[in-house]
Amino acid sequence: MEYVIKARNFIIILLVLLLPYVITSSQEHTEKDNNMLTERRLSTQIIIHGFLLWASMGFLIPIGILTIRLSNKEVQGRRLRIMFFIHAVTQIVSVILVTAGAVLSVKNFSNTFNNMHRRLGVALYGLVLLQALSGLLRPSRGGKNRSIWFSAHWLLGTTVSLLGIINVYTGLHAYHERSSKSIRPWVIFFTAEIVCIGLLYLFQGKWEYIQKQGVVLANDQPTTTMQPTDNREVLAKQNKDSC
Numbered sequence: 001m002e003y004v005i006k007a008r009n010f011i012i013i014l015l016v017l018l019l020p021y022v023i024t025s026s027q028e029h030t031e032k033d034n035n036m037l038t039e040r041r042l043s044t045q046i047i048i049h050g051f052l053l054w055a056s057m058g059f060l061i062p063i064g065i066l067t068i069r070l071s072n073k074e075v076q077g078r079r080l081r082i083m084f085f086i087h088a089v090t091q092i093v094s095v096i097l098v099t100a101g102a103v104l105s106v107k108n109f110s111n112t113f114n115n116m117h118r119r120l121g122v123a124l125y126g127l128v129l130l131q132a133l134s135g136l137l138r139p140s141r142g143g144k145n146r147s148i149w150f151s152a153h154w155l156l157g158t159t160v161s162l163l164g165i166i167n168v169y170t171g172l173h174a175y176h177e178r179s180s181k182s183i184r185p186w187v188i189f190f191t192a193e194i195v196c197i198g199l200l201y202l203f204q205g206k207w208e209y210i211q212k213q214g215v216v217l218a219n220d221q222p223t224t225t226m227q228p229t230d231n232r233e234v235l236a237k238q239n240k241d242s243c
Contacts, residue, residue, distance in 0.1 A: 043179065045108050050171055052101035056094035057124070057164025058190060062197045064090035065161055070204055088135070095132050098125060117170040124167060127160050165194055 064087045071083035102125050105118075113119050134153050139145045168190060172183045 042108065045104060046175060046178070049101050049104050049109075050175060052097045052104070053121075053164075053171060054168055054190070056097035056101070057161075058168045059193070060090045060094035060097070061157075061161050061164060062194070062201075064094070065157055066197060066201050066204075069201060091132065091135065095128055098128050115170075115174065117167060117174045120163060120167045120170065124160065124163055127156065127163070131156050131160055 067083050067090070068087040071080055071087070102121070105121070113122065131153070134149070134156065138153065139149050169187070172186055172190075175181070176183045
């Protein structure tokens with residue numbers, strides 16, 4: 001009986017000594033799980049943020065610019081209305097996506113704005129809203145302020161598109177620094193997409209001109225004119241040929 005009491009006391013003492021370690025280990029394990037869960041959730045939010053900004057800045061805005069450039073050859077009619085509708089819809093959706101990405105960033109990410117990606121993102125958001133407002137306030141075609149508005153709208157839209165493309169690259173770089181994951185496939189994909197859109201933008205107005213290079217127009221055909229000659233020279237030539 002005495003040995004049983006001693007063994008019981010020894011077990012109690014051992015449990016008392018090990019209890020702080022067990023509690024600490026359990027707390028550390030719980031904190032580690034919470035940190036992993038938080039990091040996983042944050043990584044998912046970063047990916048969503050990147051997708052939203054790519055879809056708006058890296059795809060919809062350039063597509064909208066390309067569409068409105070294609071419509072320059074259309075004077076009026078159904079095709080012009082369709083192209084303008086596509087331009088308007090892509091730009092409206094891009095503003096919505098940019099706003100969603102900005103809200104996600106402010107709500108969940110650090111807002112210290114201590115790097116180029118964050119500072120450029122804030123400036124871009126303001127420019128996007130300004131561009132959308134200028135689109136809503138466009139003067140009617142033929143108005144005296146139309147040319148001034150068109151130049152400002154075109155310049156601002158081009159600036160937003162170029163800075164948006166740059167900020168997609170800076171965002172990919174920031175994601176690589178944070179997660180140490182390879183961004184090479186995304187860089188290649190985005191670069192190929194921008195090159196294709198850029199080539200379409202540059203050459204779409206030249207395609208008709210290139211096609212015409214192999215066609216001789218009626219106005220371009222060489223013409224021959226008959227010069228008046230002396231009748232005696234004509235008769236002499238005819239006699240010579242007949243001999």
